[in-house]
Structures are given as structure tokens and as C-alpha cells.
Amino acid sequence: MTNRITSLFHIQHPIIQAGMVWVSGWKLASAVSNAGALGLIGAGSMKPELLREHLHKIKSATQKSFGVNIPLLRGDIEDLIAVVVEEKVKIIFTSAGHPGRHIDKFKSYGASVVHVVANVKQALKAEEVGCDAVVAEGYEAGGHNGLDEITTLTLVPQIVDAVEIPVIAAGGIADGRGMLAAFALGAEAVQIGTRFAATIESSAHELYKQKIVEAKDGDTLLVYHNLLPVRMIRNPFAKQVQKEESEKGITRGRMMELHAKGRERKGIFEGNWEEGELEMGQSSGLVKEILPAADVVSRLMKEFEDGKKKIASV
């Protein structure tokens, strides 16, 4: 398959593995890239020098395209970007914040820049400042989420209609059916997080991977509505936050206290079921086993191709 996204990234399959904190280091990203899709290192949970280490390792582990996801709201964002620029990473996915403030640094050495957006306005802005593509991420996605709560099904076609640059659909996609649905909506690739978080090569704790596999349809929830929404599994910590939020509301100060540094690490990397934030998307209900990342890529493509044939005969 060839389209604007596969050409932009020089990849075989229009599948991008989301850059996820505590989940996607060089190991997962290189496994996905070696399978013909695009692996992303999630820099969100890495200090600048650790990111450099992962970049060195991934360069040894794959000859294919890979990228880095950078959450722009980090305090040490300049140091993190300096590493990416020094290492001349060719594909940058930015999330949160304003890509316009940093895009020139990446463009100066010819990198492609993709921004993650959650509404039409952000997509138009990303296009205006020169991004090569956008990820349209819906309400069902795991982890940090948009304030508008727009779902992938309604977000993707509205962004496709609004911008000229290619659109990558994210949120709620875990199999070839979801991938085909995204293409039906006009997307030219999909970004998949949760499904890849539950792979052999994912750096996450085994308990966290197991919880993805066990999750049923209604097992995730969103907290910190109207502040800094985050989707996670309904564990004791999440239930406590939801209760507090629905009974008396949560202020920004209280949120900072609850969502303190270490909460994601505790949940995802250390497997602390009681107290951690185990961020995952609603697509967890569709994930049934822990596979090697390459198998996930090949199954997605097979299901996608089968689905295309099936829908042609509807």
C-alpha cells in the first residue's frame, strides 16, 4: 500500500505505534519498525540523556524509519529537543502544547513533524505552522486526552474535511476492523497505542499488560474532566478519583496532588494496581492476548485486507 503517509515516513504499512510513557522504548519501537510499520519512542517518561541512550540503541536495532514522540509541555523541553536535534531524528510526533514554537528546529535538518490534535482548530493550527500531518486522537484514547471529548468517529472526518495534510486516526483502534473504519473516515494511517502496549517488547510491567488483556468494554474511565483529562483503567485509584470528582469536583491544585509525578510510573512500569495510573484506551476491550509486536502488525494488515474484501461485497 502506498499513500501520503507511507511515502512521508518510508514505511510499508500505514500503522504507527504510539509513543507511550513507560511503554515504548527502543525495544518496542524497533520491533514495530522492523515489521514494516512505524515505531515511536515515547520520550515523555525519559530524561534527556536516557532518550539519547534509546536513540543510540534503536539506531543499532533497525535500519528502518522510526520516530520520537515529544510532549511539548515538559519543563525541560529545550533539553529534550536538543537531544532529538543532535541525534537528527527524522520523524517527530509532538503532543500537547504548540508545535509552532519548536518546528523550525526540527525542520532545519529536514525532519518530518506530526502533531497530535483533538479538535479541528488544533489541526488547522498544526497545518498552518507547517506540520506534515496530524494525528486526530479521539476521546476513547488512553492516557492524556483532549478537553472537548470528541470521539474518533466524529473527529477524523471533520479534520479530513478541514485540512489538506494527511490525517492519522488514533483512539479506539486495536484491530483491522478499526483500521478499516479509520480509512473509511478518510484517514491515511492509524496510530495504535494500547494494542502495542500489550506486546512482548513493551517495557510495561506484566501486570499492566495482563490488565489490558483482561479489560472489558466499560473498564476504562476518564478523570480530570475540564482540566487535563486522562483515561486509565478503573482500578482502586481511578475509582477514588472519579468518586471525588463526581461528588465535589476536583480543582487544578487537587489534580496536581493526585496526578503527581510517579503515578504513571507506579501503574504502568511498576504494576501497582492499587495506587498507580494504568493508562489505557477503550480499545483494551478488544485486546485478547500478548503477542510479539511484529505479529500485531501482520494481523492488523491481514484483518484490514480481509475487511476490504468483505466490505466490497456488502
Next chain:
Amino acid sequence: MTNRITSLFHIQHPIIQAGMVWVSGWKLASAVSNAGALGLIGAGSMKPELLREHLHKIKSATQKSFGVNIPLLRGDIEDLIAVVVEEKVKIIFTSAGHPGRHIDKFKSYGASVVHVVANVKQALKAEEVGCDAVVAEGYEAGGHNGLDEITTLTLVPQIVDAVEIPVIAAGGIADGRGMLAAFALGAEAVQIGTRFAATIESSAHELYKQKIVEAKDGDTLLVYHNLLPVRMIRNPFAKQVQKEESEKGITRGRMMELHAKGRERKGIFEGNWEEGELEMGQSSGLVKEILPAADVVSRLMKEFEDGKKKIASV
């Protein structure tokens, strides 16, 4: 096109117009049915004798299949059901409540019964009590909504995997792209509300229809989380409720006070922008004009067929 849903309802196109309070009387439902899709009378806003009047009128207005949507939680549900049974309505869509308590009354004269569900458990239950199909309705849908906040993109395939009966996708679908996406996920028909609410034949107030057309991607919101969630446009009333909910939480008693009888009528039927509940889905961002219902049906089918061809060549 022929599949289990078109055969069940004896319709040409796998499109169902949602039964909507203050919107879908005999006029809209017959227009949709005459166009080869399935029109539903929304009994939710009708007293039993008014429903009987609409049933008499629709029988004169169309020779084709039509149905009635009945919200089972109504206080006078027995009287409402008595009218439906006396009039021998052949297609019943039930929402909220437990269809098992009433299904025998409909089955006794050979009607088809479809229940609207928002999670896998409800779908299994509907199948178990003998429903002929389920509507899998996601978080993006307008009006009353499930507690689990599961989006259409993740809900539909999980329900398709769980039940044997056919699945109708609802929530977030307003054009042929969304319809094709629903089929990619395994649905055999779509139920569409908001797009039909903004048609010439809709009984809603002109202001309400215009607000659907003007709505942008992030213009609806959900209130009464964890109680009785309702999606509506972000008007002064909705913003006031959202503010109260996020700042101090809303109890069941307070919700009953806010969502009092008359609020939906005020918003949808009387066009009161300040104080009404103007219920609509996230798909309102995709609705660009007020058309005759038959044109909506033919455009949906054309876009769906065009999309099928396009995706086959991806």
C-alpha cells in the same frame, strides 16, 4: 443491498432514523420510510393517545415499514405499550429499562423487537430475552446516553463479537463515511438521529435545526455523568449545568430539578436557546444543511457506495 437487517424490516437501505423526542412524529418517519429506509416514531415525548394519532397518520402516509421507539422507563409505560399492541406496530425499538419485561406483548402478534444498548452486558441480555437485533449506541450520540461512555468505534466490534443477532451502529454517524466505518466494524445497519433531526420533515423548532447546522466539532457536551448522562449542545443552560457539575458535583435530586419535565420540549420544540436542552450528537459537526429526509437517505447511500469503491482501491 440485502442483509439480516434489511430482511428483518423489509427495507431497501440499511438506515434507521432514530426515534427522537419532539423530532420524529409521523411526518419525519413516513418520509424516511418512503425513501426506502426505516422511519421510527419517537414515542418518548407523546402521551398514549397522541401516539395513537401518529400511528393512524403514518399508516395513511406510507405503505412501507415503520417502527416506534419506546423508552421503557416511562411512568405510563403500560398505557403506551397498550396503544402499540392495539395498533399492532410491527417494529419496536426499546430504549432504557429492561426489554424482557415487555417483549412477550410485542412478540404475541409477531412484531420485531430491537433494544438500544450501550455496553456488551446489555447486548447479551437483550439477545437472551429474545430481541431480534440490538442498536449499539456510543458515547457520541445525542440525548440520553450510557453510563460507561463507550464510543461507537470500540462498542460496535465488541458487541458484534459477543452476540449472534445483528447489530445496528448508532452514535456519531451523519454521512456515508460514518456509515461505511460502521459496516467495517461489523454493523449491518446504522441508526442516525441528529442528521434526520435537521431535515425539513423534522418536527423540531427551526432554531434547533439551525443550531445543528451551525454546530462545530466541540459544541456538544455530556452532563449528569454517572447519573443519567445526556448529550446536548453547549448553550447557556448546558454550560451552567456543566459548571455546577465540575465545581461541586450534581446529586440525583439536583439533576431531577435541572432536567425537569419540559426542558427537552423547551429546547427542541420551542427553540429556547437560553433555557432548553437542545439534545444532539457529536455528529452535528458534520451536518451542513437542512434537507428533505429523502435526500439525506439518497446522499448517505451514494456516499456509502462511493466509499466502498474508494476503500477497495486503497
